[in-house]
Amino acid sequence: MTDYVRGLLHEPPLKPERPQFSSGPTVKFPGWSLDKLKTSSLGRSHRSAHAKGRLKYAIDLTRELLGVPDDYLVGIMPASDTGALETAMWTMLDPARPVSVAAWESFGNIWIQDAVKQLKLPNLQTLTADYGEIPDLATIPQDNDVVFTWNGTTSGAMIPNTDWLEGGRKGITINDATSAIFAMEMDWAKLDATTFSWQKVMGSEAQHGMLILSPKAVERIESYDPAWPLPKLFRLKKGDKINRGIFEGATINTPSLLATEDYIAALEWAKSIGGREALFERANTNADIVKNWIEAKPWLKNMVSDPAKRTNTGVCMQFTGDWYDGLSVEDQAAVPKKIVQMLEERNVGYDFNGYRDAPPSLRIWCGGTVEAEDISRLLPWIEWAYEAVKSG
Structure with missing residues (x-):
């Protein structure tokens, strides 16, 4: 030796x-402790004015910190990033339209399997790459709907830019941003459905996801009725229109208000440091x-x-x-x-x-x-x- x-x-x-x-x-963020969490909403109905106000506050802080455009919708979804991302896929991807799904690590490959085995999209382009690499995204036709993961959580490979997406293109863009958002700037003008979970970059408690929709995404949801069954947890419409209550704190199912307070504490900390x-x-x-x-x-x-x-x-x-x-x-x-x-x-x-x-x-x-x-x-x-x- x-x-x-x-x-x-x-x-x-x-x-x-x-x-x-x-x-x-x-x-958790530096200095976190349980006594930093407000508890006035605990033991209350999530449909009470007070609890809905706290949920809406979490939405509003998210919008403010991320610089989400005013005409985009921000909502809290069940089942973490997976629930939010699959809601976007199930409610917006149309078998009559061409779709591209790009993956270069484990979670992106789940979205490919959803497209192939669950939704059975007939006009599907899949792009894959080994761990540490990214496929040639420039080969994606601009008319296609696109599903991609901004940052490969399990490989450490991220997209360096969004130059491969044209502004004003015809297709919609579904972006899994869960290990990128709050660490990298999002190019909102090119993103139609962006999803993430509280437990990733902000270190908050799990099982809740966020869904951010552009006006073009809302238009797609309102104009398209999928042929496949939609579980209640994926249903974003009320009649023929998007249910805007979901984006005002009226969640689809019962959220954890303790987890909500934990997310709020993290957002307030982030705001306090700049x-x-x-x-x-x-x-x-x-x-x-x-x-x-x-x-x-x-x-x-x-x-x-x-x-x-x-x-x-x-x-x-x-x-x-x-x-x-x-x-x-x-x-x-x-x-x-x-x-x-x-x-x-x-x-x-x-x-x-x-x-x-x-x-x-x-x-x-x-x-x-x-x-x-x-x-x-x-x-x-x-x-x-x-x-x-x-x-x-």
């Missing part, structure tokens, strides 16, 4: 103060710490080869080098698992393992609720654990 390795096998002196690095649910621009800056700073560290380690590589497509939220890294490459497939897969286990046992870092369907990897969440100092303290521990695993 070299002196270098022997030195590394001494545990680093500092641990993160908040060791939560999960990519969803993500860590809004979405401050969240963008925090995420960029955090991600740069991790990206620069990866570049400095010959035994690591960013899962995304193109720097322009590297996310600032869930940064994914893979192992490389002679020692790792010489291991069997099973032993390679065991390396990140062992590292995560070692650091979890020491209360250094939780849940920063790569996604189960992704290549063997580590994934560190860098969104705006994470403190840069905690990331800086985590990285030496990963290096320590790697050397410990390598030395046997």
Whole structure:
């Protein structure tokens, strides 16, 4: 064992103060505690004026912080981002129209399976790419409806821009933005249905999603009646018109008012530190710490080869080098698992393992609720654990 390795096998002196690095649910905002949540709506009907007012306040804060255009609708949906995204697909995608679904990681592939196996869309273009890559989105016809994931939560690959979408194009655009929104600016003029969940970038409680609709999306919903059955949780219309009550705090089913208060607390914190621009800056700073560290380690590589497509939220890294490459497939897969286990046992870092369907990897969440100092303290521990695993 070299002196270098022997030195590394001494545990680093500092641990993160908040060791939560999960990519969803993500860590709470700094200073969070239960006593920060208002409880006056608890035990009340979600249809009471007071509770509806709190739900509407969450909607209004979301609109304000994200800079959503005034003529767009913002609503709270059941079943997290999945419920919001599938509601958009089930209510807007028409078998008579051409549709393109693009995916480059696990969740985008779920939307492809929805289009192929559930909706059985006959005029369907699917675009896929391996983890860390993005398909050629410029091949999507502008007349097509499009479903895509802005940021690959499980691969760390994001779209670098929306140049591949023309302004005023004929098709509608459905955007799964759950691990991008509040960390990257949305190009609202080119987005017709945008979805996300509270537990991602804002670190709030799960099971609630958000659906943001453009006027063109509303027009599609009102003019189109799907042939397939719509579960109650997907029904956005009242008669022939969109049910605007959903976008004023009258949710489709009973929401958790405690989770709503948790989301409100996160939004108020974000507003207090400078809004979405401050969240963008925090995420960029955090991600740069991790990206620069990866570049400095010959035994690591960013899962995304193109720097322009590297996310600032869930940064994914893979192992490389002679020692790792010489291991069997099973032993390679065991390396990140062992590292995560070692650091979890020491209360250094939780849940920063790569996604189960992704290549063997580590994934560190860098969104705006994470403190840069905690990331800086985590990285030496990963290096320590790697050397410990390598030395046997």
